[in-house]
Amino acid sequence: MRQRGLGLIIVALMLGMLLAALDQTIVSTALPTIVSDLGGLEQLSWVVTGYMLASTVSTPLWGKLGDQFGRKRLFIAAIVIFLIGSALCGLSQSMGQLIAFRSLQGLGGGGLMVLAQAIVGDVVSARDRGKYQGWFGGVFAVSSVIGPLLGGLFVDHLSWHWVFYINLPLGAIALVVIVAVLPGDDTRTTHKIDYAGVVLLGAATSCLVLIATWGGTIYAWNSPVIIGLAVAALVLLVAWGLVERRAAEPVMPLGLFKLRAFSMTSIVGFVVGFGMFGALTYLPLYLQTVHGVSATLSGVHLLPMMAGMLLMSIVSGQIISRTGRYRFLPIAGTGIATVGMGLLSTLTEHSSLFIMGVYLLVLGIGLGMTMQVLVIVVQNAVEFKDLGVATSGATFFRSIGGSFGVATLGSVFASTLNDDLARLLATTKLPAGFDPATVQQDPTAIQKLPPQLAADFLHIYAGSIATVFRVGTPVLFVAFLLSWFIPEQRLRETTKASDLGEGLGATSAERSSLAEVERGLVRLANADLRRGYYDRLGALAGLDGIPPQGVWVIARLGGEGWVQADDLAERAEISREEGRAYVDQLIEAGLVQRSPDGESLRLTPVGDAAAQALLRHSRDGLQKLVADWGPCPELEQLLDKLTPELLGAHADRPD
Template sequence: MAQHVSPPELGGGAPGPGQGQGHRTVLVAIGALLLGMLLAALDQTIVSTALPTIVSELGGMEHLSWVVTAYMLASTAATPLWGKLGDQYGRKKLFQAAIVLFLIGSALCGIAQNMPQLIAFRAVQGLGGGGLMVLSMAIVGDLVSPRERGKYQGLFGAVFGTTSVLGPLLGGVFTQQLSWRWVFYINLPIGIVALFVIAAVLHIPVRSARHTIDYLGTFLIASVATCLVLVASLGGTTWAWDSPQIIGLAVLGAVLLVCFVRVERRAAEPVIPLRLFGIRTFSLVAVISFVVGFAMFGAMTYLPTFLQVVQGVTPTMSGVHMLPMVAGMLIMSTGSGQIVSRTGRWKVFPIVGTGVTCVGLLLLHGLSENSSTWEMSLCFFVFGAGLGLVMQVLVLVVQNSVPYADLGVATSGATFFRSIGASFGVAVFGTIFTSRLTGKLDEVFAAAAGQALPPGVGPEQVAADPRTVARLPAELRPSVLHAYASSITDVFLYAAPVVLVAFVVAWFLKEDKLRGSVTAPDTSQTLASNPVERSSYEECARALSVLGSREGRKAVYERITARAGLDLLPAASWLLLRIRRHGTVEPARLAEHVPVPLEVITRASRQVEERSLVLREGTQLILTEEGVGAATRLAAAREESLAELLGDWWGPDRPTDLVKLVEELTAELSGSDAERPHDPDPPGGSRP
């Protein structure tokens, strides 16, 4: 067991996270990081309700999927690069560069004059968005100590939860009240504020960590994904499936995949270590993650089109109608993660989750232009609940299945496959929708050949611009709306067998016992469309800090007191550890600076004095020789409790960074001002 060391502030060396900065400065910096995260998170959902209007104005319904796909592919490919470049050259400058790149992309999207321009500018925006996502999370680790990380990273999870609800609503409001271009322009003032605040208050040490960055591997995996998505989105619509272009793209994708595998085998720091696929659980989770992304983002992209074109609701109300799906995802995602963390049983959730998602898709297929709001809301909720049941658990299961060295890359790997699935799903949904719509509209207009139509209005115009439906004769309009409705809902029918594959795969997962330190990931990892890459150290620090904040201070001290073999009040153990850390403690003054009632501190002081564990010198308490022994046993018990949570990661050859993490947490949790132990029944019933 590693020996207890003095906390960094008592010794030399580089300052630790959060040291040398005022609490207010840290909070302001965290606020600026949250603004950066808000930008990236909002752009994942705010565009969906604006898409029908964008297509109506710019044309190109067949390319609608690429407005979403371009952003996802770019941000997914950029994420590992931003993370490692931040390690190497300092995260502050890289974060500022990511904001600037994101704002440039946003401004260009706002002034786009056609669909190809918008798609290209969305890719620029995605490159910046990947940096905002990964760097904002990493900078939290530079600003605050491991013990505080869980609390602050929870705020980032809250941002994701909020934007998943507000995104569709805001997209609808801006589109209806101002212009769809404001969906992108709104990023500019938020980003500029974040940029100035970061420049003024973010002071973090530049800890240079040399990396051999896998540029070639990153380029190849992005190219493979792009080829697959191009085949899925252009095959059967722009080009025939047996056309030279589609066959050429498919062959190119296969060749690039072979090249990627060869490059990754030799890379010093591969984007996706191929050894992970030797772990059965990781491979199965990769398949399930791909399918979840496929279904989730495909549906979120095309449901607003169904609501606005078929149901005739406004862009704002289409956002409101989407809320049951988001609510189902958030409720079930949070609930399943908490249940698994507490019970250690998890296999039922991916099985039930994929099953419910499949049922949800079949329910969505049953919707029509005559469906009521309640019917749609129920279908949306069931679909969202199914996704929520499986999303949290996938990250958790992957973390539990890999060695410590691969913890960080495996965590981001699970999300990586969901991102690729999302890009692929949106493209496939788009291809099915476009081909079905074109065929059905041709049939409708062929049947109405004798009717007088407005000049310049035909099946091609109606497919390209949904607003032309309003110009059609009243007797033709229901048939056209039915063509739109059935084309979109057919997409969900085709997606159901894909999710059924994930349901079957989930049965083959092996339910290994969870390590104590494997906790439910925050919402940013659950809802993010691109990987949130963190190192193994950062991932472990987050998990242990979440555990420390969840279990309650009284329980912590009761457990370590029993482990140390001492018969003391929890507050007495806390007091001994404070004196051990600081050398001396004055109980009366201590009560003024910590949120622990004076009577609790007085009772603890009396007990340790009566047991001859401390001596009173004036108003100060100092440890006796016996007290030093008791405090040392308590500190060791605390360290052993943390190490025990790490399971087989804390083996004989445990990494030095893991030892350092346990030492840091032991030092902090054994005597910091934020501790809040209390006696079982304080006088007057007050509980701090």
């Protein structure tokens, strides 16, 4: 593809992924304002939960449908669904409408994140893919940090509707570029899609989340509704298990749960999502209601948590790649996160914002030490055939944990708030004409009450939110205890190529096992190419006295016939004059010949033999990186494909 067209496609893909990732966090700081406008404080959690559930459960379908019917048309469909959902969210007139449209938006958002990463593999050569993978991982990191801040800015300077409307122009740009520039994908992979498994798992999960939301608040725990939901969830889970046993390509093979590494990391991941999204959802309410800060500043005050997560995700990835040890990280991480959640449970209406920031930093550090490692543990524990589905399973449980966290903690918050408000109203004389329901529907109304009454209400709100964290603390402590049961095994080489996006993103791209290994190989090769690779490869091939620049030229000309000198110089990002000395040396050594007009180059028979030696040694190097997966014909074919793509075609001039 032409470089300009490729650049436009990459920008459009990153933009689509950014929008989908942002919508997981951007709403949090807008929620208090949304509640004050639409009412429905008890339904607040579902604005977040609806999006997360829809995007998580639909992920397997988007990935396999893209393989089967073409990723371009599926990506276009995902953008259209996401934009329709965004527009309807902005137009919502009630909390029920907003929740329904957020679910529609989440359905499209899941497709954006899955397909954007898959399309990169279609349009970018293996030699450049490692660089772009890093960029896409950065999208998740950026979205997790700036999401709450952007939500606050839109609320303060425009309106909460713009949290959703901003998606429309940006999504439209991505849509136009994809339609106009992205080539069609003619390759198709036939799947036996597990529709029944997806539907049953999604329905069972929704029933369980509804129980967590309604139980003890809207309905008593022994009410027919809650009992009916519990029975429905049990029946759906049993049916899902039966379907998965017979499915040709199950959405989640039940055999994975027999592996201690998978079962333990799934539970720990569930709890990590529980804590992360629970804190993100209810802290802005505490800040805006109790401390009276603006929506923008409430986003700023969340930055310590997000910065701690991002920093420790990067650091933990570096530690693992250098030492090959990982088990101590989730143990320490969940322990630190438990301490952070416990500290947050001590917040009152008199707590300083600086102290709260320190507590959030502690929580973020703990979560960051844990999130990325859990994916690595799972990838390292399973066999090659289960690698793809196990990776998506690990992030699936974290996403579902986030949904449960928001729903359960929302139920705790609403129940505690209602009980405490009832006691206050029963013993307090209220101003004439004051409606207590106003405070429940619009927490910002507290600021307009007489000082003593306002202080009483603020104390209740602060206590209700502190209760949320008191409930979350023992839940995280359970994760700390379970993390001790995560086994440690020798780390596979491709697993060391950690992906920041998988660590911070709530939804995993639905990749095959082969694609997962290829992803790791490309990242490792990309890093190796920047560390004296051509020097080492030239020595192995017997090209003594040939500098790395010359080795690069031989590798680039291998199997190419005549190559324009201008094209070669452009690829090396140097002028022809800068490269002439290296080419002249190769000509003198009998490895390269120049055309009579001096405009083209090609290898001599001796040079061709040297290029074949480079190819052979390069493949041997890649072979060592996948040897710990055991013998596999698919991996052998992958090496045959990747080696010539990676060798001699590095985007930067070789050192």
